[in-house]
Amino acid sequence: MKKFSGLLLLAVLSGVITLGAYKMLFEKEIYVVDQKQNQPTFVATSFNTNPVAAEESVDFTLAAEKTVHAVVHVKNLTISKGPTSIYDFFYGGSGNGKAQIGSGSGVIISPDGYIVTNNHVIANATELQITLNNNRTYEASLVGTDPETDIALLKIDTDDNLPYLVFGDSDNTKLGEWVLAVGNPFNLTSTVTAGIISAKARDLNSRDQNFQSFIQTDAAVNPGNSGGALVNTAGQLIGINTAITSQTGSYVGYSFAVPSNIAKKVVEDIMEYGSVQAGVLGIKGSELNSYNAGELGINETEGFYIDSVMEDSGAEEAGLISGDIIKKLDHIKISKFSDLSGYLKSKRPNDVINVTILRNGSEKVLPVTIYRNQSYKIDLLGLSVQNLSDKDRKKFKNYSGGVKIVESASYDLVGKLIIEINDEKVENVDQVKLAMQEAKRYDRLSIVLINENGERERLIFQ
Template structure:
């Protein structure tokens, strides 16, 4: 009997010790830490990929409860004065009354004092913004700033007390196959939670327009009204802002896309600190090896970014990056395609230092590169829907050393006009040789309400296009 009791006591003690070790080592809570690097006012959660568990052990309830109270319903009230009938369109009418149109979407509270991140397209052209919390309280919202290129906007409400909010997770460490929740207000159904997995990362939906994107793709159901809502991991950390779906019907068919949290956080930090978005760039023209698919002689690699040209005076040029180099990693983040690279760079600012791992002549090398401000050699003329950049050596050769700047991206209308790749040599009566020339000419043209562009093609033929406000 004594022997039995001794064995029982030893078993109980052993089990208690084992349970204590498990609790201490494996169930330690993940702390929230302030991001001290750039003195952001928004909280960043430390991210631990080892906490990912098998699907049968996942419990979504805690993450869902944490998220729904921090996701809001955003109403965009727009006053329209356009014609209401075909007769008014052609003949006009003095009796037309302004009409209020209401658009809806979602937003995510990211600080207790009421800062909310949403999509730019949710609040675009708003005359008035309203935000409804999960407790049904409604507030007027102030627009703080926007970035149309990443489709991110920052708005603010003033509440009577501190608000529930979400901490930013580190989207660079999110994994394909990881469980996620999408929380928003589809079809005006408030506080809707759907679950799925991350299907892909660094997804570019507009590879042909020269503006590179880097979305998280998920199969969590996202529908109209979800835009601007939260994509969270099972810890309840914000890893994306739901932004787009690909569908022929306008509703969810299996794919949805979110702006990664690292990009969204950087955009709102820039808006808060500078009033606009600071873009850091390497200063290269690159080609996606996955797209080239072995069509470049002497290159057997299928993953990475091939450096086609390096802009003079850029950080890449000063670091010794050369045409023909293949970028394989940036700060130990694997680069398989161009959107991997651009997505990471969107979370960086001018003067940030990044470490490139490149392949040159079959040898791996590491190059530290200081990023530069992309506005020094690129510029978007929003009034006419084109983006321009300084010429490289190959551009100079193609245009026989003609001065001007290259049109590298256009909106749908200008793309149909065939402007991509042509040379902008004049705006109104001003000759354009540099990006600074273009900026000054655009500022002058805004005063006249008209912009006339002089375009040159590779054959030396000129054309003039007139845009009126």
């Protein structure tokens, strides 16, 4: 047994020695190298060696400091009319009315207390109250309003010079430009959000005849910020925040502002004339796109196609004709109708603008004088009216004033004159516009009409 164990041990030792000798003399050593990349595993999106330099170069502090003290809280008190109890409902009483309080923001635009805000912020208000960023409160008076552009002008009286913002040139703003939206919602003192300009000349209501031309931004704007300031990084006022697009009622990424050039013009008109002085080129037509271009048999897909030119208009006087395509108004490129309508809203009658047109493949520049808008659409009644021409005055020789009905959606009134609204005489479309704005404050509207035979009739709308 001992002899067998000795032989086994000898065999094991011999095997170990033989294997070790083979490893040392014949088998090559294999090395495994862990090769590490010198480049990072992410892909760089910029060659900027300092990724925060771009953000640091945009300083919002100066613009914010200039703006916050010029943005105010606007509170309006409205007394709702109509029955306030079951007894009033059945027996016709109006009760004492129910007080409703609304709020928004506003922007001080002069040291003596003129404030611009949205018309919808102060609509139908019986009392207006302004709270500054330092928590001082003032009673405000309504100077004037323009529902079409949603701009209203207020005034507070104070012996102190107030902080205010200067108007910038909204036409010179660029896509991608940094902006601040400043509001004073819910009387929480001014709040500031930042974003960029996402689009210009944006029309939100394509089915309405009242075409809009908003600046679109992604700066956060929420309810209560309406009427606040949109400013550039220099602290210049380039827009009045007006609307958001949302299915929830809260901000979801899109907000819209009335361009400062339009707001400034409206404010100046209200202060000087008491109403907005609207001007027109005197053309009718449509914006171009692929479909319209195909229908018209032309290759252009951008611009405004002139279908007809109105008689005795600035366009006719300047030589614009049917078939011309408007490509520019002054330095503003016209790609869609809101580009054209927005620029015209910043102009007033007797202004002269250079209109670049494309005619028979060649561009021409024609100076066109803006004429006063002679027509107005009364949406509440489904009527369109216009000022009397010399021919109309001869036909209605016994009446020097009034406006002629040229379109009537629900009534057979075309050709008749409106001479009174709520017992106040009207002689032109500007007076009709003001009368209709005043009529919206009440539940009653009456108009007095005259036909060619001089017969009067009164229509009452409840």
